[in-house]
Amino acid sequence: MSFMAFLEALFQYEFLQKALWTSVMVGIICGVLGCFIILRGMALMGDAISHAVLPGVAISYMFGVNFFFGAVLTGVLTAIGIGFVSQNSRIKHDMAIGIMFTSVFAVGIIIITLMKSSADLYHILFGNVLAVRTSDMWMTLSIGLLVITLVTLFYKELLVSTFDPTMAQSYGLPNKWIHYILMVVLTMVTVASLQTVGIVLVVAMLITPAATAYLLTNRLWVMIYMAAGFGVISSVLGLYFSFTYNLASGATIVLVSAFFFAAAFFFSPSQGLLWKSFKARKNRASLS
Amino acid sequence: MMEQSRLKEPIISIKNLYYHYGQANVLENINLDVKKGDFLGLVGPNGSGKSTLIKCILGLQQAQKGEVLLFGEQAAKFRRWDKIGYVSQKASSFNTSFPATVFEVVSMGLFGKVGLFRFLKREHRIKVKEALEAVGMDAYSSRNIGELSGGQQQRVFIARALVSEPELLILDEPTVGVDALSADTFYQMLKDLHRERNMTLLLVTHDVGVMSDYVTNVACLNKTLHFHGKTDEFEKVSKEKLSSFYGHKVHVLDHTH
Numbered sequence: 001m002s003f004m005a006f007l008e009a010l011f012q013y014e015f016l017q018k019a020l021w022t023s024v025m026v027g028i029i030c031g032v033l034g035c036f037i038i039l040r041g042m043a044l045m046g047d048a049i050s051h052a053v054l055p056g057v058a059i060s061y062m063f064g065v066n067f068f069f070g071a072v073l074t075g076v077l078t079a080i081g082i083g084f085v086s087q088n089s090r091i092k093h094d095m096a097i098g099i100m101f102t103s104v105f106a107v108g109i110i111i112i113t114l115m116k117s118s119a120d121l122y123h124i125l126f127g128n129v130l131a132v133r134t135s136d137m138w139m140t141l142s143i144g145l146l147v148i149t150l151v152t153l154f155y156k157e158l159l160v161s162t163f164d165p166t167m168a169q170s171y172g173l174p175n176k177w178i179h180y181i182l183m184v185v186l187t188m189v190t191v192a193s194l195q196t197v198g199i200v201l202v203v204a205m206l207i208t209p210a211a212t213a214y215l216l217t218n219r220l221w222v223m224i225y226m227a228a229g230f231g232v233i234s235s236v237l238g239l240y241f242s243f244t245y246n247l248a249s250g251a252t253i254v255l256v257s258a259f260f261f262a263a264a265f266f267f268s269p270s271q272g273l274l275w276k277s278f279k280a281r282k283n284r285a286s287l288s
Numbered sequence: 289m290m291e292q293s294r295l296k297e298p299i300i301s302i303k304n305l306y307y308h309y310g311q312a313n314v315l316e317n318i319n320l321d322v323k324k325g326d327f328l329g330l331v332g333p334n335g336s337g338k339s340t341l342i343k344c345i346l347g348l349q350q351a352q353k354g355e356v357l358l359f360g361e362q363a364a365k366f367r368r369w370d371k372i373g374y375v376s377q378k379a380s381s382f383n384t385s386f387p388a389t390v391f392e393v394v395s396m397g398l399f400g401k402v403g404l405f406r407f408l409k410r411e412h413r414i415k416v417k418e419a420l421e422a423v424g425m426d427a428y429s430s431r432n433i434g435e436l437s438g439g440q441q442q443r444v445f446i447a448r449a450l451v452s453e454p455e456l457l458i459l460d461e462p463t464v465g466v467d468a469l470s471a472d473t474f475y476q477m478l479k480d481l482h483r484e485r486n487m488t489l490l491l492v493t494h495d496v497g498v499m500s501d502y503v504t505n506v507a508c509l510n511k512t513l514h515f516h517g518k519t520d521e522f523e524k525v526s527k528e529k530l531s532s533f534y535g536h537k538v539h540v541l542d543h544t545h
């Protein structure tokens with residue numbers, strides 16, 4: 001099926017439109033938040049928190065409440081748990097992350113197995129963007145607006161506390177609070193991305209577009225816009241491949257974003273591998 | 289005569305301060321006043337608690353006992369951090385691969401003043417430029433901070449501390465990694481700030497030469513405050529006292545273990 005056919009289907013089917021809008025929003029949110037996640041060296045933490053929402057989602061299903069609440073609860077509790085373990089023992093931060101999130105994730109898997117609905121599990125883990133409901137779309141939009149508002153209002157605070165935490169503290173900025181607010185936002189973004197990419201691959205959407213942008217610019221604000229842009233393009237193209245070849249949307253979206261990353265990795269004018277080796281060869285040639 | 293009465297106002301006032309990391313006492317019974325217009329040099333051997341004292345002053349660490357007053361207010365309640373500029377001992381606490389230009393890094397020093405609005409106004413940009421000129425780094429303003437040498441980065445952080453025109457400037461070994469000539473220029477600049485803008489300065493240094501040339505007051509710290517007074521008084525006692533004071537460190541360690 002060609003791209004034209006995809007466009008036609010897009011005009012025809014409402015479910016596809018919902019999927020498209022949701023993917024676009026998820027691409028933006030993940031790109032923006034991802035910039036701060038990678039610059040704060042929290043890629044692993046992002047992975048942990050996105051996995052840690054699983055038991056929350058499962059319990060919410062069990063009690064028939066919106067899975068937003070359960071997800072935020074277990075996500076934030078895990079973040080606090082990680083902080084508690086690493087601050088009160090000689091266990092390092094990355095060890096604490098590894099221990100806590102796998103345990104929480106395991107609990108989630110057991111709860112879902114007990115619920116005996118493996119179809120749900122599959123969709124939660126890997127995403128199913130074509131089954132996005134209207135309510136999901138609105139939730140994604142609200143979370144997106146919240147993230148963008150927070151980043152706009154507190155851009156300076158985020159910038160300083162990410163760049164130099166000690167200095168931020170000496171300006172009277174509450175680093176701890178900023179960290180935990182980011183964790184809360186991270187769980188919300190994970191929830192927003194559940195339908196499109198699924199728990200297992202959320203972290204890719206957070207990190208890959210932001211990392212691609214990071215290779216291409218030296219300015220934070222440019223990086224944020226670029227990351228959002230790569231997020232959107234990956235989501236839309238991923239959706240197209242998912243729809244056309246009947247593949248899991250999470251996987252196709254992540255692969256497209258990985259493709260962009262690879263392109264930036266080799267061809268970036270300042271950081272790209274090809275340019276670097278090219279320049280090195282030229283330098284050597286001019287020296288000899 | 290306004291000036292006279294203001295001269296007496298303590299900018300920093302430390303009373304009966306104790307600090308320990310775990311079991312180890314690092315600061316004991318520190319009493320120290322820094323008055324408006326002072327240029328205080330804080331000296332002491334490695335591990336004597338200088339940086340810890342600075343962190344207690346800035347509220348980065350909470351002392352277990354005693355209190356710190358900043359501009360007459362308790363440090364815990366103090367909110368006017370834009371009045372204080374700080375250059376930490378290891379500027380490497382910052383994220384070296386961060387996508388920010390030198391200009392942006394310096395303008396971070398203004399964020400306390402700019403408030404919630406995101407963009408810097410023209411007057412702010414001029415201030416940033418002036419601060420960069422003052423440390424001789426204006427030619428680098430659009431370079432990425434991670435691409436500078438350690439000494440150049442240190443100068444940028446000094447500019448960041450200066451840009452908000454603080455009333456109190458606290459510098460923890462600011463010239464480590466800065467070459468001798470630049471260090472001289474830098475101390476000269478501190479002297480000018482002190483004289484012309486009547487800025488209050490607290491400088492941690494191992495460079496005793498700086499002491500006699502620039503600072504007005506000296507404090508010697510090694511767990512407790514061993515000396516605190518005017519520079520000329522310090523010079524009278526300095527030679528023997530200084531060596532015994534630095535030699536003392538070994539002695540102290542023997543007792544604690």
Ligand SMILES: Nc1ncnc2c1ncn2[C@@H]1O[C@H](COP(=O)(O)OP(=O)(O)OP(=O)(O)O)[C@@H](O)[C@H]1O
Nearest residue numbers: 309310314332333334335336337338339340341377
């Ligand atoms: N985070 C920490 N945990 C435990 N002990 C610490 C910590 N930081 C400092 N110390 C101890 O406190 C003492 C004082 O350290 P501090 O950094 O204040 O010394 P300093 O006078 O600034 O030394 P230097 O001249 O090397 O900068 C040292 O004995 C050090 O071992």
Ligand SMILES: [Mg+2]
Nearest residue numbers: 338339340377
């Ligand atoms: Mg020190």
